[in-house]
Amino acid sequence: MSAAPEPRLAHYVATEPFEPLATETLTPEQERFYRASQWRIMWWKFRRHKVALFSAWILLFFYASILASEVLSPYNLHSRDTRHIYAPPQAVHLFHDGRFVGPFVYGYSMELNMQTMRREFLPNEDKVQPLRFFCRGDGYEFMDLFEANVHLVCPAQGGTFFFFGTDRLGRDVFSRIIHGTRISLTVGLLGIAVSFLIGITLGGISGYYGGWIDNVIQRFIEMVRSFPELPLWMALSAALPVNWSPVLIYFGITIILGLLDWPGLARAVRSKLLALREEEFATAAVLMGASPGRVIARHLLPSFASHLIASLTLSVPSMILGETALSFLGLGLRPPVTSWGVLLNEAQNINVVALYPWLMLPVVPVFIVVLAFNFFGDGLRDAADPYK
Amino acid sequence: MLTYTIRRLLIMIPTLLVISFVTFSIIKLPPGDFLSNQIAELRSQGDKAALERAEFMRAQFGLDRPFIEQYAVWVGIWPAERGTAGERGFSGLLQGDWGWSFEHDLPVADVVGDRMLLSFILNFTVVLFTWAVAFPIGAYAATHQYSWGDYGLTLLGYVGLATPNFLFALVLMYFANVEFGLAIGGIMDPEYLDQPWSWAKFGSVLNHLWIPVIVIGTSGTAGMIRRLRANLLDELQKQYVVTARAKGMPPFRLLVKYPLRMSLNPFIADIGNLLPSVISGSAIVAVVLSLQTSGPMLLEALRSQDQYLAGSFLMFLALLTVIGMFVSDLLLAALDPRIRLTGGVAK
Numbered sequence: 001m002s003a004a005p006e007p008r009l010a011h012y013v014a015t016e017p018f019e020p021l022a023t024e025t026l027t028p029e030q031e032r033f034y035r036a037s038q039w040r041i042m043w044w045k046f047r048r049h050k051v052a053l054f055s056a057w058i059l060l061f062f063y064a065s066i067l068a069s070e071v072l073s074p075y076n077l078h079s080r081d082t083r084h085i086y087a088p089p090q091a092v093h094l095f096h097d098g099r100f101v102g103p104f105v106y107g108y109s110m111e112l113n114m115q116t117m118r119r120e121f122l123p124n125e126d127k128v129q130p131l132r133f134f135c136r137g138d139g140y141e142f143m144d145l146f147e148a149n150v151h152l153v154c155p156a157q158g159g160t161f162f163f164f165g166t167d168r169l170g171r172d173v174f175s176r177i178i179h180g181t182r183i184s185l186t187v188g189l190l191g192i193a194v195s196f197l198i199g200i201t202l203g204g205i206s207g208y209y210g211g212w213i214d215n216v217i218q219r220f221i222e223m224v225r226s227f228p229e230l231p232l233w234m235a236l237s238a239a240l241p242v243n244w245s246p247v248l249i250y251f252g253i254t255i256i257l258g259l260l261d262w263p264g265l266a267r268a269v270r271s272k273l274l275a276l277r278e279e280e281f282a283t284a285a286v287l288m289g290a291s292p293g294r295v296i297a298r299h300l301l302p303s304f305a306s307h308l309i310a311s312l313t314l315s316v317p318s319m320i321l322g323e324t325a326l327s328f329l330g331l332g333l334r335p336p337v338t339s340w341g342v343l344l345n346e347a348q349n350i351n352v353v354a355l356y357p358w359l360m361l362p363v364v365p366v367f368i369v370v371l372a373f374n375f376f377g378d379g380l381r382d383a384a385d386p387y388k
Numbered sequence: 389m390l391t392y393t394i395r396r397l398l399i400m401i402p403t404l405l406v407i408s409f410v411t412f413s414i415i416k417l418p419p420g421d422f423l424s425n426q427i428a429e430l431r432s433q434g435d436k437a438a439l440e441r442a443e444f445m446r447a448q449f450g451l452d453r454p455f456i457e458q459y460a461v462w463v464g465i466w467p468a469e470r471g472t473a474g475e476r477g478f479s480g481l482l483q484g485d486w487g488w489s490f491e492h493d494l495p496v497a498d499v500v501g502d503r504m505l506l507s508f509i510l511n512f513t514v515v516l517f518t519w520a521v522a523f524p525i526g527a528y529a530a531t532h533q534y535s536w537g538d539y540g541l542t543l544l545g546y547v548g549l550a551t552p553n554f555l556f557a558l559v560l561m562y563f564a565n566v567e568f569g570l571a572i573g574g575i576m577d578p579e580y581l582d583q584p585w586s587w588a589k590f591g592s593v594l595n596h597l598w599i600p601v602i603v604i605g606t607s608g609t610a611g612m613i614r615r616l617r618a619n620l621l622d623e624l625q626k627q628y629v630v631t632a633r634a635k636g637m638p639p640f641r642l643l644v645k646y647p648l649r650m651s652l653n654p655f656i657a658d659i660g661n662l663l664p665s666v667i668s669g670s671a672i673v674a675v676v677l678s679l680q681t682s683g684p685m686l687l688e689a690l691r692s693q694d695q696y697l698a699g700s701f702l703m704f705l706a707l708l709t710v711i712g713m714f715v716s717d718l719l720l721a722a723l724d725p726r727i728r729l730t731g732g733v734a735k
Contacts, residue, residue, distance in 0.1 A: 230668030
């Protein structure tokens with residue numbers, strides 16, 4: 001043996017009395033973590049996902065805007081300025097001649113181009129039109145409740161403020177986009193409600209009962225899934241009676257959008273239920289005489305509600321895009337109901353791309369909202385996943 | 389494998405039956421039909437001869453019969469009266485008879501012409517394009533996780549996802565025209581439209597095909613990239629990869645030989661998700677670009693309640709999806725023996 005033997009440790013006896021629970025006391029942070037509800041943990045996880053958090057703020061902003069569309073938009077939905085048809089967007093400037101003026105726009109000077117036979121609007125550097133804020137403009141009926149005429153921003157007296165330009169009737173595209181938000185964003189939510197209802201019911205029955213019921217429902221789900229969505233949506237919306245009022249059409253479209261979206265949800269519900277129904281708490285509930293409906297809704301579904309919500313968020317964008325596509329084809333919502341899709345319907349031909357590209361601007365909010373919903377849903381799903 | 393194929397084929401039959409029923413009932417949902425609308429119009433004009441003809445047609449095509457009978461005749465499981473002699477015969481989808489298009493006053497098969505073939509070519513190309521693009525990008529994003537390339541490509545995928553197809557199609561068409569002087573719209577040059585197939589026609593189709601392919605492909609590619617990336621990431625952490633790496637296998641060969649092959653599996657199964665969206669996408673893009681595929685004519689037929697034309701189009705699209713899924717399931721079973729053994733249908 002070359003290595004010297006280790007010196008023996010001194011004999012040690014702890015003088016304090018032995019506390020068997022001492023090692024299990026938690027630090028305050030740990031305690032906070034273990035006592036937190038499931039939703040709170042989700043929130044903590046979600047907070048770390050910066051992009052998702054940012055997307056949540058954007059969505060909040062958009063949804064908040066539908067509460068005050070009339071105030072936020074400089075013009076009304078249907079106000080027309082017949083002197084400015086197809087006017088290009090007016091950029092907001094701050095400085096004129098090197099001098100600070102505050103936010104203002106240059107007025108238009110109109111020329112008739114004899115070659116193309118079109119009216120051309122060019123910014124006129126002499127017409128400085130400072131914007132007014134919290135001002136009186138077009139009168140409107142706020143949410144059909146009371147009349148008002150206050151706007152967040154209006155053009156100068158006798159001036160114009162077409163931030164996104166005007167369309168073929170001289171209507172302000174920017175204001176119409178703000179008004180369209182109301183319809184476009186709620187279409188998705190109502191559609192989700194429909195698909196949620198169908199998905200949970202069918203998935204719940206399928207997962208809870210199993211056996212041949214399960215088999216039939218599963219086959220049915222496969223059939224629905226194998227159907228291309230858009231042509232079926234087209235067929236369904238073509239089937240909506242022409243004499244319906246625009247509001248009824250709106251509800252019809254939301255139901256149509258929700259009608260095809262549920263299979264994924266139903267499948268998720270089913271697979272979770274198949275596992276959960278074997279748990280003791282489910283058996284206990286059954287023994288206590290709870291009806292199947294109660295067991296599913298009251299005991300089983302809450303165990304993965306967070307997951308369901310996350311997957312629902314992810315299917316909103318496809319509905320928004322679906323509505324846009326249908327309205328674009330003229331099969332969806334009809335004027336005077338205005339959504340982003342209805343606005344894009346104006347941009348249907350190639351001339352618009354070449355001559356009036358600003359009519360395609362309603363695609364910007366569609367793009368932002370769809371992206372935000374995707375990131376938000378991703379973050380939510382990660383947060384809801386207990387195994388990560 | 390044979391029993392699996394047969395079982396899978398048998399499942400398709402009730403699926404197609406239900407789809408045909410749903411399709412037909414949706415088309416018949418609006419009150420009235422093409423001919424009854426026409427009859428009302430003719431009555432207001434007082435055109436006696438045309439009125440009689442329309443009424444005769446309506447009786448001949450059994451549009452005055454109950455819904456179920458019309459459906460059964462359309463599918464071909466119920467004999468229909470043909471001609472004035474009162475002879476009855478089966479003639480429906482099952483017998484290869486697509487029905488009659490009232491608007492064009494021609495058999496659906498003649499109206500449709502090679503539109504269905506073009507539809508098929510278009511959708512097939514889109515699927516190939518999606519695979520060709522998503523595969524390398526997904527593999528790159530997974531092997532370079534959290535790099536700038538990964539973030540950039542993911543963002544690009546999202547952008548493709550969030551842009552409405554039809555608008556993208558418009559813009560791309562405009563720029564293709566301005567920059568490269570390409571013809572606007574259509575799936576081939578107009579002079580080839582009703583010509584028999586030739587190499588020149590084929591070349592013209594190829595020349596026009598790329599815009600719709602890119603437009604439709606972008607929306608599906610994003611999801612594909614994300615799924616491939618997630619699958620590959622899972623595989624890359626497994627023991628066998630670590631072992632191979634420890635044994636000194638070159639990284640690229642390692643990637644191609646093991647994990648990539650494993651993650652190929654869900655890639656093929658994914659066609660079930662991909663196809664419906666591709667076909668949906670092609671329907672609307674076809675309207676915007678006025679392609680001579682199913683889109684614009686389907687829209688027109690739906691609007692005017694030309695029931696057999698619309699029904700046949702919808703059935704064809706559904707058939708395309710169902711067959712595509714069938715092929716993907718077969719491929720999957722060929723690739724992964726586990727699926728055959730358990731007898732499960734790939735989902």
